[in-house]
Amino acid sequence: MTHRDRRVVVFGSTGSIGTQTLDVVERLNRQGFRLAVVGLSVGKNVRLVAEQVERFSPEAVCVRSEEGARFLRERFPGLRVLVGETGLADLARLDEAELLVNGLVGAVGLVPTLAGLALGRTIALANKxxxxxxxxxxxxALRTGGGSLLPVDSEHNALFQCLEAGERSEVRRLVLTGSGGPFLRTPPEALERVGPEEALRHPNWSMGSRISVDSATMVNKGFEVIEAHYLFSLPYDQIDVVLHPGSVVHSLVEFCDGAILAELAPSDMRVAIQYALTYPERVDTGLPRLDLVAASPLVFEPLDRGQYPAFAAVLAAARRAGTAPAAINAADEVLVERFLRREIPFTGIARGLEAILARWDDREPSEPVTLPRLLATDAWARRAAAEL
Ligand SMILES: NC(=O)c1ccc[n+]([C@@H]2O[C@H](COP(=O)([O-])OP(=O)(O)OC[C@H]3O[C@@H](n4cnc5c(N)ncnc54)[C@H](OP(=O)(O)O)[C@@H]3O)[C@@H](O)[C@H]2O)c1
Structure with a gap:
């Protein structure tokens, strides 16, 4: 069995990452790979997953609700249909599923990540x-289960590639790039009035609604700093963020000799998704190539934390560690939904995160973080953010 013929499970197959992953799989199979999609997981979109079942003939599908499960069982009598979070864990344990692509959005993504790593599986991780x-x-779980993570997020995929050029001890710092989102040049006083349509209009990427709003507040960039900290085992002091409105340079690594390595690629998630699927091999994506002259000049700017108070709140939570990032993530999920429903203004997201962090109190700071503690924090922060 090589990396070219593997059994693959796609979590969040109806989302932006999930649908693109399935397209990449089909394309790779036309180029001599034999990737078998043996499992799919979705939330509510059972109609789309029904089409995907016809396209890929998986052995099992996980859906969020019993109602969705009934629909699939009636339509596909031979299909194993799983439900909810237990179903996500079972899907991650599917026989010989060597590669799990985690394209779920939200904290629910932790369930299959932990279940897969416990069995030593490889996870192509988009779910930050x-x-x-x-x-x-x-x-x-990585230490004890023997599994591995391949980053799909474009910045971390870039860092992963650059880091191959040296030893971890030779790294001076990681530099994550961020476009600054749709409100890079919007005066702070005008942000009070921007609506969901403007926040969802990302200048360079087409993504799911939560990550689009998180890119506008830069909560997403804060999450990416935390993601880099854990993926590459480096302290927060060695992880910087620089604004790069063109999204051409996906991230950079500075080594101790002063050399900076960068990864440049078209702004298309299929490049990163495919690298995670074919690693360590490189294969033609068939996508338009990056035109260096057209992409010039490459502009970098400092990140103004005053313009992005939500970013500062996420980093403050990251430094407190323990259950603080879980609280901020849960609160952000609720606040983004409330903003999309026009219940709170755009600036209410940052104010809400600051308020949640001020109220967050880790009652057992010296105790190890456990799943029950994370879940309790998640539930508390959701309630608190809903009531703000
Ligand atoms: N999109 C990008 O370009 C991009 C880039 C870098 C990183 N990421 C990260 O990748 C992850 C996925 O992002 P996305 O943009 O692909 O999100 P998305 O388009 O919103 O898709 C999310 C997927 O998760 C499913 N889902 C949502 N809630 C669920 C629940 N409670 N239980 C089970 N399934 C659930 C959805 O199912 P239904 O639609 O069927 O309900 C959908 O399949 C996020 O962590 C994001 O930060 C995304």
């Missing part, structure tokens, strides 16, 4: 919340 919420648990 696995590390934001459960970074300590995931690190422990």
């Amino acid at each position: 919340e696995s590390l934001v919420v459960g970074g300590e648990l995931v690190s422990e």
Whole structure:
């Protein structure tokens, strides 16, 4: 069995990462790979997953609700249909499923990440919340289970590639790039009035709604700092962020001799998804190539934390560690939904995160972080954010 013929499970197959992953799998199979999609997981979109079942003939599908499960069981009598979080863990344990692509959104993604790593599986990880919420648990599962993570997030995929050029001890710092989102040039006083349509309009990437809003507040960049901290085992002092509105340079690594290595690629998630699927091999993606002259000049700017108070709140939570990042993630999920429903203004997201962090109180700071403690924090922060 090589990396070219593997059994693959795609979590969140109806989402932006999930649908692109399935397209990449089909394309790779036309180029001589034999990747078998043996499992799919979705939330509510059972109609789309029904089409995917016809396209890929998986052995099992996990859906969020019993109602969705009934629909699939009636339509596909031979299909194993799993439900909810237990179903996600069972899907991660599917026989000989060597590669799990985690494209779920939110803290729920931690469930299959931990279940897969416990069995020593390889996880192509897009779900950054696995590390934001459960970074300590995931690190422990990596140490004890023998599995591995391949980063799909474009910045971390870039760092992963650059880091291959040296030893971890030779790294001076990681530099994550961020476009600054749609409100880079918007005066802070005008942000009070921006609506969901403007926040969802990312200048360079087409993504799911939560990550699009998180890119506008830069909560997403804060999460990526936490993600990098756990993925590459480096302290926060060695992880910087620089604004790069063009999204051409996906991230950089500075080594101790002053050399900086960068990864440049078209702004298309299929590049990173495919690298995670074919690693360590490189294969033609068939996508338009990056035109260096057209992409010039490459502009970098400092990140103004005053413009992005939500970013500062996430970093403050990261430094407090323990259950603080889980609290911020849960609160952000609720606040983003409330903003999309027009219940709170855009600036209410940052104010809400600051308020949650001020109220957060880790009652057992010296105790190890456990799943029950994370879940209790998650539930508390959701309630608190809903009531703000
Ligand atoms: N999109 C990107 O370009 C991009 C780039 C870098 C990193 N990421 C990260 O990748 C992850 C996925 O992002 P996305 O943009 O692909 O999100 P998305 O388009 O919103 O898709 C999320 C997927 O998760 C499923 N889902 C949501 N809640 C669920 C629940 N409670 N139980 C089970 N399934 C659930 C959804 O199912 P239904 O739609 O069927 O309900 C959908 O399949 C996020 O962590 C994001 O930060 C995304």
